[in-house]
Amino acid sequence: MSVETDFLRIQGSVAPWVSGSRTAENRLDMDTSAERLVPAVTALRSLSWGYLSAITGFDSGTAAPSDGHIELLYHFCNGPAVATFRVKVPREDPSVPSIGPLVPSAVMYERELAETMGVKVAGLPKKRQFLSDDWPENVYPLRKDFTMESAAATREVGPAVGSEEAPGTFIIPIGPQHPALKEPGHFELAVDGEIVTHADIRLGYVHRGIEKGAEDRSWVHNIYLMERICGICSHIHATAYVLGVESLSGVAVPPRAQTVRTIFCEMERIHSHLLWLGVAAHQAGFDTLFMYSWRDRETIMDLLEELSGNRVNYSVNLLGGVKYDIDGKAADSVRRGLDFLERRTTHYLKIVTTDESFLRRTRGVGAITFDQANLLGTIGPTARASGVSRDLRVEAPYMAYRDFPVRPVLDSRCDLEARFVVRINELFESYRLIREMLDHMPAGELAVPAPRKVPEGEVISRVEAPRGELFYYIRSTGGVKPDRVKVRTPSLCNWAAVLSVAVGHKLADIPMIMVGIDPCFSCNDRSITLRRRGSAESWSWEDLRAYGISYYAGGGA
Amino acid sequence: MLNDVFVSLFKRPFTERYPYAVKPAPDRLRGKLLWDESKCDGCKLCVRDCPAKAIEIEVVDRAAKKYLYHYRIDRCIYCAQCVESCKEGALTMSNTLYHLASADKAAFTEIYGAKGTGACSEEAAEK
Structure with a gap:
């Protein structure tokens, strides 16, 4: 099917939620608003057309903080064709709903937007994904009013390891610094015995701006x-x-x-x-x-x-x-x-x-x-x-x-x-x-x-x-x-x-699964974190061994 | 694979004996930047296009086309954009001068044109 007929089909099905659209060579631009974004994306998904390729945000304002808009571009691609939903949100209160329930891969891009652009996306995890943990609150580097002075402050950092949800699960943290990891990345794998039940990743340790x-x-x-x-x-x-x-x-x-x-x-x-x-x-x-x-x-x-x-x-x-x-x-x-x-x-x-x-x-x-x-x-x-x-x-x-x-x-x-x-x-x-x-x-x-x-x-x-x-x-x-x-x-x-496929596999297979997409990863660490009743402590291998011996000596109480 | 391993047992080591045996560098190797005073007309396009801010041109006498060419070896990323930007062909990158490491910071700043002779050939730069 040609790109033109594809675009006509899309324009037809999203029409109620789009206020204007333009086509240029291989591109379809559709203006929509924060309220209409979710139904518009739903309509596009119902056509089973393409995949979400990226979400771009840019600040059209000047250095004055209250002025201007942040424009969000949701790019869906299929072969040579790119269909883009454009959402304009005021810079003072830039909030949009998450399209994560419709497009799971969107969450990664939405978190990036939230951290670097300051766009409030409802329903995202609080933990940071891209910027460093001590980066100051409410300072967004990709906004035009960003200054180096505003980034000089730091914020208090809580415990680095451990996920917010699911207390009582055993989490194996890997990275960010690890002799066998070629790049710094931090992985948290919740395990039940040998089987991985949840996988999470923290990126951004080499965020270079x-x-x-x-x-x-x-x-x-x-x-x-x-x-x-x-x-x-x-x-x-x-x-x-x-x-x-x-x-x-x-x-x-x-x-x-x-x-x-x-x-x-x-x-x-x-x-x-x-x-x-x-x-x-x-x-x-x-x-x-x-x-x-x-x-x-x-x-x-x-x-x-x-x-x-x-x-x-x-x-x-x-x-x-x-x-x-x-x-x-x-x-x-x-x-x-x-x-x-x-x-x-x-x-x-x-x-x-x-x-x-x-x-x-x-x-x-x-x-x-x-x-x-x-x-x-x-x-x-x-x-x-x-x-x-x-x-x-x-x-x-x-x-x-x-x-x-x-x-x-x-x-x-x-x-x-x-x-x-x-x-x-x-x-x-x-x-x-x-x-x-x-x-x-x-x-x-x-x-x-x-x-x-x-x-x-x-x-x-x-x-x-x-x-x-x-x-x-x-x-x-x-x-x-x-x-x-x-x-x-x-x-x-x-x-x-990878994170969704990892669930259900043996821990020993995780490195191979991770490396299958071509990043670098290894799975062996000397210090683990044990989460019990909401407290996080780091244990050395020796501590853990001693703990294991006393645990089993007491009959596994 | 076992066969590979067995055959490799009787091969020479793959490791190069650097620095005792130095392999000749390819012709296009991008080493130290060299400046030809006689060709430079002081337009500063190289300064403007350098992504690493490694170049500065100091004007001594514009009428006589006398310049001092400051080149920061430690900043240079050896991309050769300056060589491409230069319309006069005054810049080249050496394919022999690439052992540029030094324990002395002063060695990382080269000021061409300051030693009187001006023109900077490979031999002059080596001294």
Whole structure:
């Protein structure tokens, strides 16, 4: 079904709750209000159309605190189409109802809005999710009247660990600092014996304020700021940003530059998937595979260094093009590297599908059914391993993917093994794509000049990062700096699915399930918290052992 | 997999013997920023576009096109945006000067043009 007929269908069914709507290329904007939001979203959900991709908030006010509005944008996506509900709330009393009961994955985004924008969303947990615990009350960094002085104060912090609800349950906290966690994240797993009964997550330990920082930097500076959001998928962040800015300024990037960008995107995907393969194997206790896959990953890292001059932040993008060409000699070494990697990848595919002890950790474990994946808004390889074909390279081709179509990689087995198979098969697809692009590289310029001021307007830029759809919302007021840059990274979408799938699994399977969506996670700690009659105490391993001995000596009273 | 392990037993170690054996860097490696005084016209586009505020240009005599080029090695993120922004081609990034770590803070500020000779070739920068 075409995007236009889809939009007509949506406009028809939400009409009673929408005061005005506009369509532009692949976008449908619908104005609604805080009171009408829930029925409008219900009407959209009843069509079973798309998934909630992001909620953007921006402050249209000036520095005067009582002035202006906060505008909330609920973006629903389906393939190339984006349908947006726009809700304007007064800055003095910005409150909206939660759409969490209709769209479970919305809660994560609503909490982000509440903490960074100060939007009062009814029915959200009080605990913080994104900002640090000692961040002052009623100070909202993404508002325009925010000042650094207002953030200087701190607030009193209560006990860090322990959930508010369900007293009497045994909660195993993991993180935020942990020798095996690659990134700081805090998980609370309520267990009944070995079985997980509830899972919760606390993020934001490395909150760097990049979205706010972007408002204070020029369009050029921001390329490099965005590149530093993630050390693994640095190029795709910069690419999503420059694609958005170029479309706002109406700059036509030469085809050769687009192809070079795409080649880097695919090389980055290879490096990211090989890295994940190693990390996931490590979590399963299969360190041999971890070592070999990381050794082979060096091939692609060396190639990236040869092409761009850097192994991690390639800094290939410019507004209007790219810095580096991929010419004959470099292309040949890429081809040689890919030949080697293809042989190794065939070997790894055989291992993850035949190694008996490894299969016991993956086959039938952590299944996210097709319906769950759809409902919870999973994206990327995690969704594709559940048979949900969400891949922007296929559904909404951008850059050189228009000329070099991607064949979707799907698996309908839904379990961890499927996630391994999907990612490894995507590697083969990337090898094929890069070879094809190198063989048919369009001739021409590498860059065209781009204006320093970007015309007023807003744009949504979506690209397929190694972990799934990466969503950028960029808004310009016509100046030398952006007014708002909203970034929704793929991992945030997939947490909802993981937390709900974790319930009912054995504790020992949790690390594998967590790592299945491609964050980093491990599960072993030396200090646990015991909650009894509402008090929280931290116990060392020795204390716990002594407690256990005396507990059983007393007959388990 | 067992086969892999067995074969690897008879292979050379994969680890590189750095710093005893230094692998040649790729041609495009982005190392220390080098400035050519004879080409610079003092437009300060590099200063404006540097995302890390690593560059400052001090005007000594605008008519004679005499400038001092302050380059902060510790701030530089080696993105090469300045090289792209420079219309005169006065900036390049070295692919040999990349051992830039130092225990001395003074080593992180380079002022090109101050040593009298002005033009900064790789040899001059090495001294």
